[in-house]
Amino acid sequence: MSVPVLDIRNLHVDFKTRHGVLHALNGISFSIARGEVLGVVGESGAGKSLTGSAIIGLLEPPGHITGGEIYLNGARIDGLDFESMRHIRGKKIGTIFQDPLTSLDPLFRVGEQLIETIRTHLPLDEKQARARAISLLADVGIPAPEKRIDAYPHEFSGGMRQRVVIALALAAEPDLVIADEPTTALDVSVQAQIIEVLKKLCRERGTAVMLITHDMGVIAETADRVAVMYAGRVAEIGPVRSVVKHPQHPYAQGLMGSIPPLDQRPSQLQQIEGSMPRLSAIPKGCAFHPRCPLVIDACHQTQPELRASGESFAACIRAGEAA
């Protein structure tokens, strides 16, 4: 197989605080191939967004990478200086964040923002860049782009703004797009449209996508593979269909079970007891063991590595056993 677009190996991120060192990411490994959509799910605090920030080199201090490697197209990008990273962001890696209003500058017309991004990364003159901006806006489904290009962000609706952000992320034809909760702030009917646009454009361009979300439904619609994160680790990773239908890790099983189904009405939802541990109190051994219905003595001792189970990989010594 060819070199994956993104390859993360054993990534560790720590936060040094007054109260000691917090291990926010604890040995994350995964890769994304060209044209592939990897969904990253997990609950707040699992480390999904942090993984994204680590990749683009925008960890907020005191967070820093303490171990592991990140490769983009086979070249190592962790530990690059700020200036080199700046050329990668936008050019090689595009980003889409949750709130489209904060990722656009309210004082500039969307066209100016698009043209600036395009000209920073591509050798085009003003006129060519404008033409490209218009065609990008058309690609993301904005009606009358040659008029709308001169509008300000506040003149767009939430869904239309997120389309502009997608256009910005794709402006320089990046190899990888990191989409962090791109549809969470949107209504469900608009969400469906945005997912469709993102999917279509990335498929056409062969862009690899890391789709971070807490919404399993969005992942099921969009992703090829999915990584389930828990307390700074990957609990399970595998093809989306098998993780959704036959989760192997007890946490993934609990997570799937707690989603209310649309086609029937259970008398009770399956629930995972307790709550995710704080970073300052991650249990020894398997981080999930205090909440796990399958826990055995060995779980208290060793942190299980990812191993093949069913069609996916799960970090659990009892992976695959039904809860």
Next chain:
Amino acid sequence: MTEHPMITIEGARKVFDVSSPWLERVLSGQPPQYLVAVDNVSLTIGKGKTFALVGESGSGKSTVARMVTGLLPATQGRFEIDGHNLDTKHGYPRALRRRMQMIFQDPYASLDPRWRVGDIIAEPMRAFDLVPSRHEEQLRVGQLLKMVGLDPADAVKFPHQFSGGQRQRIAIARALASDADVLVCDEPTSALDVSVQAQILNLMKRLQKELGLTLLFISHNLAVVRFMADVVGVMYLGRLVETADVETLFSAPRHPYTKMLLDAVPDLAMTGRKRQPVQGEIPNPINPPSGCTFHPRCPLAQDLCKRELPRLKNGVACHLADQPVA
């Protein structure tokens, strides 16, 4: 069922004045602008039942909730809870106010960070003089904490020591503190993670059964509504476009908007069912489309829909409801 419904809303209407400031308006010659947030919404909720209002942002769900609780004066309409009318001047009679509480979306905003949990939960009891002594108050707070799955010892802690899900449990305990039997829940789980949401929904369902609570449940999440509701009302641009019991609504939606909403939900079961792609976005409510406000997005729209606003008849407000899709 012959007994009267717990909650009755008749012809609720709310108009917000969104005009520019007077002087600016006069100088530039603009007419005043009004936003009809809720128009002609009528519904009844039986005792011990859950009525869910669903719709997208700006559809007026929360405005209905705030009007029925008396937090927001209605422009028009009659609100009645258990036989007591909402008086425009004085609100509900005091005896009823005790019985009606709200649970809000954001448990980080709805709990005072400087109050201890015990005080937060005891406040409704103090406000209505329900407990004679401090000791009994503490006992009752302990009971309530236990009821929502927390520890009575948590009463001395502050809200910041709890996670989002635990805070929502505290908010529920506070709502129940004055022996309320009508809860208005405005997106109670949309700020929570899905596994925590499952815990809270299970808790609310259990408490409803044990205490016979009547719920007005506001949510944009159809799967949550499917789990919680007995009867569902779908809102679009301030109007009810369809009401039906939950099974009927999900198995045989009649209004094109309801169908579209159901189609837009990501398909977790991955059945590969055929879906109508979603058209357009919610129009600006200040200047809504003529006739049926859904017509610009409706796959079935005809001339009649552009001219005439359909009334809610037999649970659906559509000229073409129940006609086969061409």
